[in-house]
Amino acid sequence: MITKLLVANRGEIARRVFATCRALGVATVAVHSDADADAPFVADADQAVRLPGNTPAETYLRIDAILDAARRSGADAVHPGYGFLAENAEFAAAVTDAGLTWIGPSAKAIAAMGDKMAAKALLADAGVPMLPTWTDPAEVTAFPVLVKASAGGGGRGMRIVRDAAGLAEAVAGARREAAAAFGDGTVFIERYVERGRHVEVQIFGDTHGTVVALGVRDCSIQRRHQKIVEEAPGVLPDDVRAALHEAAVAAGRAVDYVGAGTVEFLLAPDGQVHFLEMNTRLQVEHPVTELTTGLDLVRLQLLVAEGEPLPVTTTPPADGHAIEVRLCAEDPAQGFRPATGTLHRFAIPGVAAEFGPARGLRLDSGVVDGSTVSVHYDSMLAKLVAWAPTRTEAARALAGALARAELHGVATNRDLLVRVLRSPEFAAVDVDTGFLDRHPEVFAPLLPAEQLPVAALAAALAGAAARRAAAPVLAGLPSGWRNVPSFPQVTRFTGPGDEEIEVRYRLDRTGGLAEWSVSSSDATPAVTVVDATPDRVVLDVDGVRRAFCVHRAGSSVFVDGPDGAASLTELPRLPLPTAELAAGSLLAPLPGAVTRVHVEVGQRVAAGDLLLTLEAMKLEHPVLAPADGVVTELPVPAGGQVETGAVLAVVDPEEDPQ
Numbered sequence: 001m002i003t004k005l006l007v008a009n010r011g012e013i014a015r016r017v018f019a020t021c022r023a024l025g026v027a028t029v030a031v032h033s034d035a036d037a038d039a040p041f042v043a044d045a046d047q048a049v050r051l052p053g054n055t056p057a058e059t060y061l062r063i064d065a066i067l068d069a070a071r072r073s074g075a076d077a078v079h080p081g082y083g084f085l086a087e088n089a090e091f092a093a094a095v096t097d098a099g100l101t102w103i104g105p106s107a108k109a110i111a112a113m114g115d116k117m118a119a120k121a122l123l124a125d126a127g128v129p130m131l132p133t134w135t136d137p138a139e140v141t142a143f144p145v146l147v148k149a150s151a152g153g154g155g156r157g158m159r160i161v162r163d164a165a166g167l168a169e170a171v172a173g174a175r176r177e178a179a180a181a182f183g184d185g186t187v188f189i190e191r192y193v194e195r196g197r198h199v200e201v202q203i204f205g206d207t208h209g210t211v212v213a214l215g216v217r218d219c220s221i222q223r224r225h226q227k228i229v230e231e232a233p234g235v236l237p238d239d240v241r242a243a244l245h246e247a248a249v250a251a252g253r254a255v256d257y258v259g260a261g262t263v264e265f266l267l268a269p270d271g272q273v274h275f276l277e278m279n280t281r282l283q284v285e286h287p288v289t290e291l292t293t294g295l296d297l298v299r300l301q302l303l304v305a306e307g308e309p310l311p312v313t314t315t316p317p318a319d320g321h322a323i324e325v326r327l328c329a330e331d332p333a334q335g336f337r338p339a340t341g342t343l344h345r346f347a348i349p350g351v352a353a354e355f356g357p358a359r360g361l362r363l364d365s366g367v368v369d370g371s372t373v374s375v376h377y378d379s380m381l382a383k384l385v386a387w388a389p390t391r392t393e394a395a396r397a398l399a400g401a402l403a404r405a406e407l408h409g410v411a412t413n414r415d416l417l418v419r420v421l422r423s424p425e426f427a428a429v430d431v432d433t434g435f436l437d438r439h440p441e442v443f444a445p446l447l448p449a450e451q452l453p454v455a456a457l458a459a460a461l462a463g464a465a466a467r468r469a470a471a472p473v474l475a476g477l478p479s480g481w482r483n484v485p486s487f488p489q490v491t492r493f494t495g496p497g498d499e500e501i502e503v504r505y506r507l508d509r510t511g512g513l514a515e516w517s518v519s520s521s522d523a524t525p526a527v528t529v530v531d532a533t534p535d536r537v538v539l540d541v542d543g544v545r546r547a548f549c550v551h552r553a554g555s556s557v558f559v560d561g562p563d564g565a566a567s568l569t570e571l572p573r574l575p576l577p578t579a580e581l582a583a584g585s586l587l588a589p590l591p592g593a594v595t596r597v598h599v600e601v602g603q604r605v606a607a608g609d610l611l612l613t614l615e616a617m618k619l620e621h622p623v624l625a626p627a628d629g630v631v632t633e634l635p636v637p638a639g640g641q642v643e644t645g646a647v648l649a650v651v652d653p654e655e656d657p658q
Contacts, residue, residue: 002026002077002101002302006070007045008091009081010060011366012382014041017079019355020298029073031066033059035376040368047073056376060084063091067098077101077305079298083378086281087114103305105205105280109255113278116148117188123275126254128247131266131274132191137167144192147171149178149185156619158225160192176595177620193274195432197267198222199234201248202289204260204300206310211252213245213315214289220431221420223336224619228326228413229420230285232292233318235391235429236267243273245315251278260286260301269432284326284383287362291322291387294357321391323398323421328379331411332445333497334589337621338379340644343371344409344553348384350401361386361401373410375591375616381412395421403446407565408551408558415446415564445496447564452495453503453518455548455559455566457527458537460491460503462550463557463570466534488515493557493568495520501568582633584651586623588642592616597638599649603631611649614642629653 005021006029007014018028018041030045035056042048049069053059060066061084070078078095080086080103089111095102104110113119117135124130134140147170149157157178159170171187179185202214218234219227234241248263262283264276286297293316300310330336346369352360365382367373373381386398399421402414419442420426425435436442447455488504495501505516513529530538530545537548548561559566597612599605605625612634614621633650636642 001306004029004046004073004075005077005079005103005302006031006066006073006075007079007081008060008066008085009079009083010036010039011041011377012364012380013081013083013366015044015366016355016364017081017298018044020296020302023296023356024299024302026302029069029075031060031069033057033376035374039366040371041366049073056374063088063094066091067094067100070095070098070100075100077103077302079103079301080281082281082283087279089114101305103259103301105255105257105259105261109257110280112255113261113280116277119278120275122254123251123278126250128251128254128275129273131193131276134189137171137189140164140167140189142191144194146190146192147174147187148190149174149187157187161189173620176615190276193266193268195269195434196274197432198227198264198276199236199244199267200262200264200283201244202260202262202283202286202297203248203252203257204297204304204310204312205252205257206304207258207307208309210310210313211249211257212310212313213248214293214295214312215315215318216241216244217285217288218431219285220433221426221435222433223436225433226326227285228328228417229323229426230288231321231323231391231394232288233321237271240267240271240273247273247275251275259304260297284380285324287364287383287385288322288324291358291362291385292318292320294319296357320387320389321394322385322387323391323394324383324385325398325402325417325421326380327382327384327402327407327417328413329373329381329410330379330413331589332413332415332443333411336413336416337589338375338616338619339411340373340375340590341410342553343367343369343373343381343407344556345369345406345551345558346371346381346408347406348382348401349404350397358385359387361397381410392427395426403564404560406549406551406558406560408567409553409556411567415444416442418446419444445564447561447566450521451561451563452501452566453521453524454527454539454541454546455561456493456495456501456503456518456568457505457516458539458548458561459493459550459557459559459566459568459570460489460505461529461532461537462534462548463491463552464489465532465537466552469534492571492573494571495566495568500571582647582650582652584626584629584632584653585647586611586626586649586651588614588644588646588648589621590616591643592621592641594636594638594640594642594648595620597634597636599631599634601631601634605629605631605651611651612636612638614648623648625651627651627653 004027028045030048033056051059051065085091089107093107144162147159157174161170174187175185197220205211216234217232219230221229260282262279266274329339331339351363352358362385386394388394488506491503493501502519506514508514525542528540551558557568592614595615609625629651632652
């Protein structure tokens with residue numbers, strides 16, 4: 001029997017496993033890097049052990065250090081989570097050889113499925129349908145194709161290639177990204193199916209010979225080949241669902257599978273099912289299966305590891321519908337690049353449970369108020385899951401909770417997720433892996449541009465109220481009142497895209513709004529101030545009352561209103577002088593390392609040319625020339641580390657030939 005479990009992972013993954021352990025009475029041990037010493041998952045554990053390492057990410061890949069942590073803490077079992085070493089056969093074998101209970105499939109099964117090419121051959125012999133696949137780029141004869149990492153998933157190392165000209169660079173880039181993410185740069189090439197749906201089957205096996213399918217999930221909504229919306233049960237014809245269950249169980253039986261696993265498929269528009277890969281671990285999206293089956297999959301993992309038989313031997317019927325979104329730290333204004341910073345506020349209304357069964361909203365999160373989102377790890381902050389009797393109700397509830405969430409301090413993909421969930425195409429299950437490419441309208445921010453001036457006015461009024469509340473004298477005067485009533489108050493902000501917004505307003509002697517204007521807008525609606533406090537402003541806008549929650553953190557001001565959220569930065573009235581950057585300077589959008597420099601100083605480039613590649617948060621980010629010109633500076637060599645705002649290159653625009 002397991003008495004103390006060490007989780008060889010971090011973030012919401014570790015917190016999820018700890019939650020089940022608490023319910024079962026199993027003691028827990030966290031391991032952490034220096035960067036994670038104060039993270040919520042460390043506080044959740046009964047004990048914690050620091051891992052050594054040269055980099056924060058490397059620490060979680062040190063098998064010897066993890067086994068030493070288990071020995072020192074007295075743990076008798078190890079759970080790998082669902083990242084880092086979760087699909088490492090060497091790690092599974094080392095844990096077992098150390099006399100510890102391994103929570104997962106055997107090292108043999110992990111090795112069989114970890115080599116994706118060998119897995120394809122093995123499962124093809126078992127009758128599982130396959131896509132054409134190549135290991136040598138020279139052998140590819142048909143396009144489009146998808147370059148994929150052999151050692152991992154999550155979109156790392158994936159590239160779509162539509163013609164032979166781009167294949168070599170795609171393979172090279174995929175190898176670099178896969179090596180950075182998984183420590184293994186092996187890639188292969190697979191036939192790419194246009195408008196395919198990404199569907200997967202949760203399977204479970206025990207040591208008594210049972211392998212059961214627990215239903216189908218649809219994970220088709222993806223960006224950069226990473227899933228961002230998942231649901232169960234997948235909306236499919238009964239015959240397709242049965243075929244998927246049969247193929248997935250066959251895959252599990254082919255390797256004598258024990259524990260939780262996921263068999264992933266591509267469903268072509270013609271209804272044909274093609275095997276993609278088998279993940280020998282629990283998946284990020286497992287909560288939707290839990291909420292529609294009533295099963296705690298982590299509990300099942302522990303029971304199976306202790307030698308108990310599975311309590312289910314056939315596929316349970318789905319109860320209701322569950323939809324999950326991955327809330328990530330990404331900046332929409334920067335092409336959804338991973339974002340870093342401090343989460344000043346992380347609050348989602350209506351959550352019924354965290355990391356466990358819920359009839360309503362479930363939150364699995366690795367962050368809390370004050371958490372630091374660093375460059376060292378994946379950008380996912382949390383998973384928000386909604387269960388409801390029907391798919392329509394689940395989508396509506398999930399979108400509503402996301403829209404009302406207070407997410408302050410770090411840019412996120414929240415608005416994109418809400419628009420996807422509210423789109424008519426999603427409602428009609430008209431989804432596939434190319435959904436976002438075909439629907440650029442879902443990338444628009446929730447807050448319409450014409451509503452930004454009102455949000456800025458609310459921020460200005462809240463700021464004035466805060467200053468009045470803190471005033472040591474004459475505190476009874478109305479906020480914003482001036483002795484010279486004809487002269488307006490002026491507050492300046494920067495908003496989306498670093499646009500400067502100047503709010504000018506004048507209050508009358510009763511504290512009412514006599515007039516107001518915003519520099520970014522030619523026309524402003526009629527507004528009456530109903531109430532204005534430091535953290536809440538109620539305005540009557542063209543006869544409609546609207547309440548705005550305002551939260552300030554230093555110079556940052558976050559406004560959450562009924563139409564969406566705005567993140568503003570209040571500018572000082574008397575700004576200090578700053579150094580002027582050279583024209584054409586390209587700045588690092590986030591901390592990272594320059595992996596390759598593709599040009600030289602003095603080289604002439606065209607707009608859109610690739611100048612260099614920045615690696616951050618396990619992804620490669622191309623830095624492109626903004627205009628035609630000549631490269632005059634490349635201050636950071638390949639291998640150099642940079643902080644946010646560092647100059648990466650300077651492109652001097654060409655002189656007008658006329």
